[in-house]
Amino acid sequence: MADLVIPQTILDDLVAHARALDPYECCGLLAGTNGAVTHIYRIKNIVASEGAEKLSSFDPAKAAHLERLSPAERAEIAFVMDMQDFSAAKKDIRNKGLDLQVVYHSHPHDPARPSITDIKIATDYEEIWPKINLPIPAYLILSLMEKSKPDIRCYWIKGGTVSAAHITTAN
Numbered sequence: 264m265a266d267l268v269i270p271q272t273i274l275d276d277l278v279a280h281a282r283a284l285d286p287y288e289c290c291g292l293l294a295g296t297n298g299a300v301t302h303i304y305r306i307k308n309i310v311a312s313e314g315a316e317k318l319s320s321f322d323p324a325k326a327a328h329l330e331r332l333s334p335a336e337r338a339e340i341a342f343v344m345d346m347q348d349f350s351a352a353k354k355d356i357r358n359k360g361l362d363l364q365v366v367y368h369s370h371p372h373d374p375a376r377p378s379i380t381d382i383k384i385a386t387d388y389e390e391i392w393p394k395i396n397l398p399i400p401a402y403l404i405l406s407l408m409e410k411s412k413p414d415i416r417c418y419w420i421k422g423g424t425v426s427a428a429h430i431t432t433a434n
């Protein structure tokens with residue numbers, strides 16, 4: 264059985280989002296029920312809209328989870344979700360009776376696998392999700408390394424260990 268079932272229309276939307284933000288990374292959430300994705304929520308990437316230099320003196324209200332990272336690690340971060348967008352998406356997911364299934368982001372220049380920083384942030388987040396009443400999501404990465412051939416892959420990141428999550432495309 265597939266870990267995740269994602270409709271082609273949502274995969275197309277992911278690619279469109281990644282291309283729109285290229286050369287910056289895009290990010291967002293996929294929601295649905297029991298691994299079946301039905302909704303996509305594009306989230307504003309603070310880094311893309313305000314510039315990476317902002318992260319060295321980051322606003323704790325916007326990105327409290329970055330406190331645990333060293334300045335050098337922060338410098339490697341290419342996306343930080345806008346908390347207002349995130350909260351609005353979270354509320355809509357709840358109102359629709361759905362669950363968070365996937366956190367996605369793009370790699371404009373790198374392969375579709377989690378970076379060291381991606382793994383560290385996902386590992387730190389393992390204890391944050393239950394506190395904000397959300398299940399631990401799968402992580403989808405869309406690579407635009409080959410611009411005409413987007414590569415979409417999904418992972419589970421638990422205890423610092425990365426394993427592949429299987430995606431089935433639905434019509």
Ligand SMILES: [Zn+2]
Binds near residue numbers: 368369370377378
């Ligand atoms: Zn990444």
